[in-house]
Amino acid sequence: MPAPTQPSEIAREVLRLFAARRIPPTPDNFRTLYHEVAGTPDDEGPFPEKFVKALARQIPRDTAERTRLARQLDQALAEGNPEAGNQALAQYLASFKVEQPQAWNELISNLLRQWEARQIGWTTARKRESLDRVFTANDPATLYARLHGLVRSWAQAPKDPESAPGRDSPAAIAPPSALGATTTTPATAPLTPPAATAPDIRHVAAGEAGDLLTSLRELLLLALESVVPALLADQPEVSRDAAGFARAVKAASSPDDLQTLAIQLRKFAYRLEMTAGDRAEVNAGLLNLLRLLLENIDQLVIDDLWLHGQIEVLREIVGKPANVRLIDDAERRLKEVIYKQSQLKHNHSEAQRSLKEMLAGFVDHLASFAETTSTYHDRIGECADKISAARDITEISGVLGEVMRESLAMRDEARRSRDELQATRERAREAEARMNELQQQLDETSRLMRHDQLTGALNRRGLEETFDKESARARRHGSPLSLALLDLDNFKQLNDRHGHKTGDDALIHLATIVRQNLRPQDTLARHGGEEFILLYPDTNLEQAQTALVRLQRELTRNFFLADENRVLITFSAGVTEWNPQESMDAVIKRADDAMYQAKQTGKNKVIANPAT
Numbered sequence: 036m037p038a039p040t041q042p043s044e045i046a047r048e049v050l051r052l053f054a055a056r057r058i059p060p061t062p063d064n065f066r067t068l069y070h071e072v073a074g075t076p077d078d079e080g081p082f083p084e085k086f087v088k089a090l091a092r093q094i095p096r097d098t099a100e101r102t103r104l105a106r107q108l109d110q111a112l113a114e115g116n117p118e119a120g121n122q123a124l125a126q127y128l129a130s131f132k133v134e135q136p137q138a139w140n141e142l143i144s145n146l147l148r149q150w151e152a153r154q155i156g157w158t159t160a161r162k163r164e165s166l167d168r169v170f171t172a173n174d175p176a177t178l179y180a181r182l183h184g185l186v187r188s189w190a191q192a193p194k195d196p197e198s199a200p201g202r203d204s205p206a207a208i209a210p211p212s213a214l215g216a217t218t219t220t221p222a223t224a225p226l227t228p229p230a231a232t233a234p235d236i237r238h239v240a241a242g243e244a245g246d247l248l249t250s251l252r253e254l255l256l257l258a259l260e261s262v263v264p265a266l267l268a269d270q271p272e273v274s275r276d277a278a279g280f281a282r283a284v285k286a287a288s289s290p291d292d293l294q295t296l297a298i299q300l301r302k303f304a305y306r307l308e309m310t311a312g313d314r315a316e317v318n319a320g321l322l323n324l325l326r327l328l329l330e331n332i333d334q335l336v337i338d339d340l341w342l343h344g345q346i347e348v349l350r351e352i353v354g355k356p357a358n359v360r361l362i363d364d365a366e367r368r369l370k371e372v373i374y375k376q377s378q379l380k381h382n383h384s385e386a387q388r389s390l391k392e393m394l395a396g397f398v399d400h401l402a403s404f405a406e407t408t409s410t411y412h413d414r415i416g417e418c419a420d421k422i423s424a425a426r427d428i429t430e431i432s433g434v435l436g437e438v439m440r441e442s443l444a445m446r447d448e449a450r451r452s453r454d455e456l457q458a459t460r461e462r463a464r465e466a467e468a469r470m471n472e473l474q475q476q477l478d479e480t481s482r483l484m485r486h487d488q489l490t491g492a493l494n495r496r497g498l499e500e501t502f503d504k505e506s507a508r509a510r511r512h513g514s515p516l517s518l519a520l521l522d523l524d525n526f527k528q529l530n531d532r533h534g535h536k537t538g539d540d541a542l543i544h545l546a547t548i549v550r551q552n553l554r555p556q557d558t559l560a561r562h563g564g565e566e567f568i569l570l571y572p573d574t575n576l577e578q579a580q581t582a583l584v585r586l587q588r589e590l591t592r593n594f595f596l597a598d599e600n601r602v603l604i605t606f607s608a609g610v611t612e613w614n615p616q617e618s619m620d621a622v623i624k625r626a627d628d629a630m631y632q633a634k635q636t637g638k639n640k641v642i643a644n645p646a647t
């Protein structure tokens with residue numbers, strides 16, 4: 036075969052060589068191979084801009100992902116940013132990575148492992164249904180690819196140690212399709228229609244091909260008419276096109292019609308993939324903006340511990356993958372931060388204004404007093420001269436009269452000054468009282484906020500709001516909701532031995548460890564003192580108890596440092612499951628009874644108290 040000469044041919048040959056020689060597709064390797072194929076010298080610097088620019092024009096943009104990465108490369112080159120250019124090129128090349136085919140034995144052992152594991156949204160029934168679909172493949176390569184894809188989607192689903200296998204939670208996220216088609220929707224999209232209306236492919240696979248086509252057509256219509264508009268509500272033209280395709284699918288009656296439609300649908304799927312990619316970029320960009328904003332606020336806040344704590348928690352929240360509950364929490368916390376910021380600013384400028392007024396008054400006063408005093412001294416000096424020069428008593432008595440007048444004026448001035456100083460002091464006292472009052476109002480407002488200032492956990496008010504929401508959700512879905520009450524063991528002793536500040540740090544430590552081990556939908560609230568409440572949605576009593584025991588183990592593993600000494604912190608907990616119609620106080624009371632029992636029977640225990 037003649038050596039390629041066109042840049043695009045060279046680029047394709049290089050990509051072929053990557054696969055053939057099993058060379059990692061990095062920008063450097065690409066460059067070396069490119070020059071090898073082209074027979075040209077590799078004599079440019081560390082970022083061969085000319086070469087990369089020529090390359091960017093030639094590389095294939097045959098999938099949405101590659102088009103996106105190639106666009107990033109174009110942008111980096113246009114901005115003259117070699118670092119971003121290198122990164123985009125590396126990611127682009129990584130899309131050609133040759134994956135070693137997995138051995139069947141490894142795949143089956145993975146399958147068994149993932150079958151046993153519990154993942155959010157993958158009940159045993161759903162897993163079985165997906166497997167049945169995969170088994171409809173009629174050649175080993177397709178079967179391998181589909182099975183591999185299915186096992187990987189199980190492995191990538193968030194793990195849910197709390198949900199019992201087989202429990203079919205209506206709130207669970209439906210699994211992505213395992214039929215081998217390109218999935219263009221985000222992983223969280225509820226693709227599976229309600230069981231009552233979904234065609235059952237298992238039976239279809241065993242039945243007539245015509246039935247299978249009918250079922251597939253129904254599924255396609257469902258995707259075009261319901262799923263696409265629901266996912267892309269902000270893109271009306273895409274929804275319109277989807278509706279048009281749905282009409283064409285209904286009207287298609289011959290294999291030729293279907294073939295034409297299939298080509299158009301493939302293009303449409305590609306467009307959806309691009310839209311989803313753009314949207315993911317916008318989301319990531321917005322999150323970045325929020326991160327920047329938080330850093331900025333943190334630098335503006337000088338000495339308010341509460342604000343620093345809240346901002347830290349917010350950063351933690353936006354650092355995790357987005358989820359509706361977390362975003363809700365972030366929004367509330369941000370509102371609280373903004374409110375408290377504005378209050379503090381108000382207090383600050385009020386204090387500054389009062390202080391300025393008082394200082395200005397004081398300086399004016401000092402100036403006029405000094406002036407009066409010096410005039411008085413001058414006059415008295417003049418009088419003394421007159422007395423020395425007086426020749427008779429009549430002259431002296433005239434001067435004495437003058438001295439008297441001046442002295443009386445001076446006395447009046449001194450009195451006035453004293454009164455004015457007293458009034459200023461009074462005003463200062465009033466300003467101070469007003470500031471104290473404002474501070475009290477601020478404290479009261481903080482109390483009304485949703486988060487505890489020390490630990491960042493929800494406070495009573497926040498817990499009430501969350502409980503109302505979660506219990507309503509549990510009632511709607513018929514799903515379980517568990518509540519636990521935690522109380523640190525021997526906390527008084529810790530305070531007495533190491534001081535109150537260390538006690539506070541221990542509470543912060545506990546809250547941090549708990550937060551690190553909670554699922555995003557779980558809630559931590561401070562119940563006062565050294566007591567905390569945990570709310571576990573979609574979790575039954577047994578599962579909540581297991582989660583608490585795991586938490587105990589984590590706390591034992593992560594020592595608390597008091598004065599640089601490792602201190603083992605433990606807690607006793609009572610846990611119970613919410614009974615629909617029951618108030619929050621009633622369920623807390625039941626958890627409290629169990630916690631009390633844990634304390635009475637040796638502490639460092641979790642006791643479950645089933646609802647009666």
Ligand SMILES: Nc1nc2c(ncn2[C@@H]2O[C@H](COP(=O)(O)OP(=O)(O)OP(=O)(O)O)[C@@H](O)[C@H]2O)c(=O)[nH]1
Binds near residue numbers: 525534538563634
């Ligand atoms: N440092 C600190 N101590 C607190 C706080 N709130 C409550 N406490 C203290 O927590 C201690 C609780 O003491 P106890 O109710 O006797 O409980 P305990 O020592 O943990 O004993 P058991 O619960 O039986 O294990 C008291 O000394 C309170 O003063 C707080 O916010 N910070």
